[in-house]
Amino acid sequence: MDTRFLGIAELAEVPPVAVVVDVMRAFTVAAWVFAQGAEKIVLAESLDEALKLKASHPDWAALKDGPPAPGFDMVNSPGLLRSADLGGRTVVQKTTAGTVGALAVKEASLVLCASFVVAEATARLLRTHGRDSVTFVVTGEDGKADEDLACAQYIARRATETGADAADFLRRAGESRAAAELAEGMRQGVHPDDVALCLELDRFPFAMVATVEDSLMILRPCAVLPG
Structure with missing residues (x-):
């Protein structure tokens, strides 16, 4: 499998397959959102868009980076999400890096959002689809975040080994x-267990696939059979 590891600003063209990695904390949080029962996540382009989406869908919940803010129901912390009941709900997520990276590759034929908690399921999905070329989008620190690069390199290796x-x-x-x-x-909006939760390898058995639906980028869990 031919792999590239690029920061968001380095994406000169839309890759055919993109794995967008944000370990601390957007896509660890997204996995927890699904584990707490949410049906889907809408990846918002801005805080204003997140609030507008929630205003037009009062049953949706909105989630952001940083401290709590009016109109938002949750912050981007896996530790704080463990007690949330999100059964059947839609969650709108806006973060500094992860959601930005996913939206940057929304035209790709396959977009996966990943972190260590879904690493094996993500690698299995890549193996199942037999992808020859995969671009890993390292979202943090302008593509230099070592937690994201390490996770991307691990998933790439797991996809072949x-x-x-x-x-x-x-x-x-x-x-x-x-x-x-x-x-x-x-950082604000943090639980003491956040780092440990972000480093839990393969906690969840699903990958996370993002697709464009009615002009919105929607993230959903995708069960992946072992093998």
């Missing part, structure tokens, strides 16, 4: 700047 060891990749993510900022309370 089913016995690949995750230890070094998880170590890199745990030693990343993002992990330190979360652990040291330098």
